[in-house]
Amino acid sequence: xxxxxxxxxxxxxxxxxxxxxxxxxxxxxxxxxxxxxxxxxxxxxxxxxxxxxxxxxxxxxxxxxxxxxxxxxxxxxxxxxxxxxxxxxxxxxxxxxxxxxxxxxxxxxxxxxxxxxxxxxxxxxxxxxxxxxxxxxxxxxxxxxxxxxxxxxxxxxxxxxxxxxxxxxxxxxxxxxxxxxxxxxxxxxxxxxxxxxxxxxxxxxxxxxxxxxxxxxxxxxxxxxxxxxxxxxxxxxxxxxxxxxxxxxxxxxxxxxxxxxxxxxxxxxxxxxxxxxxxxxxxxxxxxxxxxxxxxxxxxxxxxxxxxxxxxxxxxxxxxxxxxxxxxxxxxxxxxxxxxxxxxxxxxxxxxxxxxxxxxxxxxxxxxxxxxxxxxxxxxxxxxxxxxxxxxxxxxxxxxxxxxxxxxxx
Amino acid sequence: xxxxxxxxxxxxxxxxxxxxxxxxxxxxxxxxxxxxxxxxxxxxxxxxxxxxxxxxxxxxxxxxxxxxxxxxxxxxxxxxxxxxxxxxxxxxxxxxxxxxxxxxxxxxxxxxxxxxxxxxxxxxxxxxxxxxxxxxxxxxxxxxxxxxxxxxxxxxxxxxxxxxxx
Numbered sequence: 048x049x050x051x052x053x054x055x056x057x058x059x060x061x062x063x064x065x066x067x068x069x070x071x072x073x074x075x076x077x078x079x080x081x082x083x084x085x086x087x088x089x090x091x092x093x094x095x096x097x098x099x100x101x102x103x104x105x106x107x108x109x110x111x112x113x114x115x116x117x118x119x120x121x122x123x124x125x126x127x128x129x130x131x132x133x134x135x136x137x138x139x140x141x142x143x144x145x146x147x148x149x150x151x152x153x154x155x156x157x158x159x160x161x162x163x164x165x166x167x168x169x170x171x172x173x174x175x176x177x178x179x180x181x182x183x184x185x186x187x188x189x190x191x192x193x194x195x196x197x198x199x200x201x202x203x204x205x206x207x208x209x210x211x212x213x214x215x216x217x218x219x220x221x222x223x224x225x226x227x228x229x230x231x232x233x234x235x236x237x238x239x240x241x242x243x244x245x246x247x248x249x250x251x252x253x254x255x256x257x258x259x260x261x262x263x264x265x266x267x268x269x270x271x272x273x274x275x276x277x278x279x280x281x282x283x284x285x286x287x288x289x290x291x292x293x294x295x296x297x298x299x300x301x302x303x304x305x306x307x308x309x310x311x312x313x314x315x316x317x318x319x320x321x322x323x324x325x326x327x328x329x330x331x332x333x334x335x336x337x338x339x340x341x342x343x344x345x346x347x348x349x350x351x352x353x354x355x356x357x358x359x360x361x362x363x364x365x366x367x368x369x370x371x372x373x374x375x376x377x378x379x380x381x382x383x384x385x386x387x388x389x390x391x392x393x394x395x396x397x398x399x400x401x402x403x404x405x406x407x408x409x410x411x412x413x414x415x416x417x418x419x420x421x422x423x424x425x426x427x428x429x430x431x432x433x434x435x436x437x438x439x440x441x442x443x444x445x446x447x448x449x450x451x452x453x454x455x456x457x
Numbered sequence: 458x459x460x461x462x463x464x465x466x467x468x469x470x471x472x473x474x475x476x477x478x479x480x481x482x483x484x485x486x487x488x489x490x491x492x493x494x495x496x497x498x499x500x501x502x503x504x505x506x507x508x509x510x511x512x513x514x515x516x517x518x519x520x521x522x523x524x525x526x527x528x529x530x531x532x533x534x535x536x537x538x539x540x541x542x543x544x545x546x547x548x549x550x551x552x553x554x555x556x557x558x559x560x561x562x563x564x565x566x567x568x569x570x571x572x573x574x575x576x577x578x579x580x581x582x583x584x585x586x587x588x589x590x591x592x593x594x595x596x597x598x599x600x601x602x603x604x605x606x607x608x609x610x611x612x613x614x615x616x617x618x619x620x621x622x623x
Contacts, residue, residue, distance in 0.1 A: 108592035115577075116601060120608045151483060278538070280510055281566030292538070299541050389482045391515075391534055391545065402515055404534065417517040419534075427569050456592060 073101060075440070080109055084187055084442045087452025091429070091441070098437050103430030107423075111456040118416040122381025123149050124223055131217040133420060134454040137176035137397035138218040139168045139208070144394035147302055152390045155354045160345040161225035162304040167238060167341045168211060168220060169303070169394075170334040174245070175204045176397030177285075177327040177334075180449040181205045184324055185256060187446045188265045193255045200248050203241055210234040224358035225351030225394070235342065242339050246332075247405040253328055263321065270432045270444035271319035281424040281430075284399030286448060289326045290318030294396040307344070308337045320447040329450075356383055381411050398422055398449040418457055422450045459542040461486040464508065471501060474578045478547075479497070486544040492557045495533075495548050499563055502535065502544075505620055512536040513560065516570035518578040528552035533560070550580065559585040577602035 078091040085091075087107035094101040114129045121129075130141035139439075143165045150157060178201045182194035205215040211234050212220040212227065221227060230238075256262050272282070277290040285296055295312045297305040313329035315322030351358050357372050364371035377383055387409040395401040399421025408414040425448065433441040461481050465488070468476050476498065478489040490498050502510035515534040522528055527549035536543050548557060559582040560567040571582040572591040579600035582588055590597065599606065 107592075108594075111592040113601065116608060278563075279565045281513060281535070281564070294538055299538075389487070391483075391485060393514075400514065402534070404515060404517060404532070406519060415519045417515065417532075419515040423569065423573075424566050427566060 060161070072314040076180045078438070078441065086183060087443060087450065087455070089426075089445075089450070089452065089455070093438075095438075097303045100433050100436055100438070103433065103441075104200070105429065106441050107188065107426070108220050108456050110452055113457045114443075115416055115418065118413055121412055122383070123385065123413070124378070125381070127221075128217065128412070130418075131219055132453050133418065133457055134397055134401070134422075134451045135178070135216060136179050136451055137172035138216065139172040139220045140176075140396050141401065142218060142220045142392060143169055143303065144392065144396070144401050145403055146221050146223050147394065148390055148392040148405050149357075149385075150352075150365050151392050152356070152385060152388050152405060152407055153223070153357060153384075155224050155352045155357060157225055157303075157352050158349050159304065160229075161221075161350045161352070163222065163341045163345050164211075164226050164230055164302050164350060166308070167230075168208075170337045170341075171204050171207060171238070171241075173334050173397055174331050175201050176208060176449070180398075180446070181252075181256075181327050182322055184266075184320070184443060184446040185262070188262055190255065190259070190262065193252050196248055196255075197252050200241070200245055203237070203244075207234060207237050207241065210237060219243060222351065222358055224354045225349070227359075229350045230345075238338065238342060242335055242342070247329055248418070256324070257328075265439075265443060266318070266321040266447070267319060269320045269436065269440045270447065271317045271320065272428060272432055276428070276431070277318055277425075277432060282399070282428070283421050283425070284397070285330060286318075286323055286399065286425055288313065289315035289322035291316055296393050296400050302392070302394060308340050310337050320443055323447045328455065339383070372374050380448060384409055384411055386414075393419070396421060398451065398454075399425065420452045420454045420457055422448070423457070426450050426455060459537070461544075464542070464544065467505075467508075468498070468501075469472065472498060481524070487547065488544075489547050489549065492548050492550065495531075495546070496558050496560065496563075498546065499533070499535075499560055502537075503563055508537055508542070509539045510535045510537040511617045512538050512562040513566055513570075514543070515576060516560070516567055518574040518580055518602070520578060520602065520604045521541065523551070526551050529555055529578060530551045531580060533558055556583050557581070558583050561585055576600070579603070 074095045076093045076095050078093055079085050080088045080090040090106040092104040118129060127142050127145055130145045131138040133141050153234050178197045182197050183192040208215055208218050210231060212218050225434055274290045274292050277287050291314050293314050298312060303414045310333045313326050315326050359378055360371035360375055365375045385407045388407050390405045391402060393400045401421060402419030404417040405413050406415040433444050465479050472494060476488050476490045477495040480487050503506055512585060514536045517532050519530040529550040531548045533546040559571060569591060571585055574580050575588055576590045576593055577600055
């Protein structure tokens with residue numbers, strides 16, 4: 048790194064009084080690891096030519112927690128808690144993605160009602176994720192107000208999580224084979240109310256930003272990426288769609304009954320920060336559409352699969368029935384052998400295709416589990432995206448990419 | 458819609474016995490190839506005028522200490538966005554010679570995925586622009602995802618398996 052910096056050699060020093068010769072000199076600047084505007088622990092060693100970024104060098108791994116290694120020693124149901132901690136802005140998507148991977152391996156058919164409940168929770172999580180990303184993008188470009196408006200709605204989403212699973216951030220929602228409990232009437236009331244109260248807030252948020260001159264000047268043509276480069280860099284999710292590629296796992300490889308719903312895939316054109324912002328905003332509207340459809344058509348029936356070897360029996364059965372007690376014990380102690388197999392399952396996470404590659408050798412824990420973390424893959428493009436721009440642009444590009452430290456480092 | 462059979466036949470036609478072990482677990486076309494042929498196979502799929510398999514979804518490694526002569530596997534997940542067709546390619550490597558050519562010339566995103574695989578398994582990607590550790594510290598002198606390294610700290614005797622019923 049240091050050999051790229053030119054220091055004025057002794058013999059080139061001008062005698063006192065002479066006009067100094069202009070020497071272009073690069074400055075090394077550390078952006079991070081702990082910087083309030085990076086929203087996580089990332090280090091970027093930038094080479095600056097005056098105000099302009101010439102090149103960047105990334106260091107990641109500051110919160111690496113070896114989830115893939117830990118997963119090799121855990122029974123399947125305990126791995127859900129690891130997935131919570133990857134993209135912690137939209138934990139339910141990670142949880143259900145993992146459950147669906149295991150269900151695919153075990154060939155368990157989940158009832159429609161559970162699938163619809165999952166869709167509702169996943170879309171709420173997507174809204175929560177996009178709220179944070181777009182709100183923070185506003186904060187980083189100097190507009191704090193919008194963030195506060197939408198943050199209250201995120202709080203309401205977290206209350207719904209509490210209603211459904213009892214936790215807020217690290218949700219551990221659902222079970223392998225369905226949901227741990229049915230949607231309560233209170234939860235349904237809250238979600239219904241949210242679908243009524245969220246649109247005015249989102250409208251107001253959009254009014255604050257969409258045609259805001261300052262915001263547009265800060266974001267349009269900043270950090271643009273072409274569709275070809277984006278695909279080459281493995282972009283997925285809203286960032287890829289902002290570049291104009293309509294790839295969405297929910298439509299391409301529908302899971303959990305996404306094929307039942309009517310919704311649009313918003314795409315941008317230039318892949319710049321403004322397009323990413325607009326795509327996320329539009330996705331929130333589409334998520335609301337999906338939630339409304341799912342609530343209106345919520346099927347009756349059980350909320351868990353008939354798979355006693357994998358799905359915990361009801362507590363009252365555990366106390367009264369021998370069979371349930373045995374299954375309860377075996378599941379909790381992780382004594383259920385999974386079939387041999389190799390699965391790749393992808394879901395549309397908050398910031399892209401979240402994939403689970405699971406290799407099972409017939410044991411009680413995965414033989415190998417690999418998480419395809421979208422932000423780990425597309426964050427590589429960051430130096431290329433901020434080349435030639437200023438530090439203030441680099442900050443909002445990072446916010447608009449929605450890089451989540453927990454997911455980046457796993 | 459591309460069928461697994463169609464793509465498999467095409468690959469066998471071009472690469473004859475350099476591609477083998479075709480199977481489709483859960484509908485995903487999976488096959489093996491050798492490390493000499495992996496880049497030509499990827500290149501062929503990339504440049505194929507009809508398939509256009511141009512998206513590298515995932516690249517990772519697996520350790521099978523029991524398989525003598527094929528202890529390590531490098532697994533590529535590819536995706537043709539035009540046809541919505543996914544496939545998985547595996548390359549098995551000997552533990553004494555863990556070298557494989559890099560795919561960074563085809564996909565920019567392979568850069569960090571290869572670094573991650575190197576970081577955890579010690580698989581050397583020849584020709585990689587900067588093959589250094591990515592998530593672990595530089596000073597680490599072993600490859601932690603290999604199966605010979607147990608999960609818990611081996612120096613601690615208060616965490617033996619028997620105490621946890623394992």
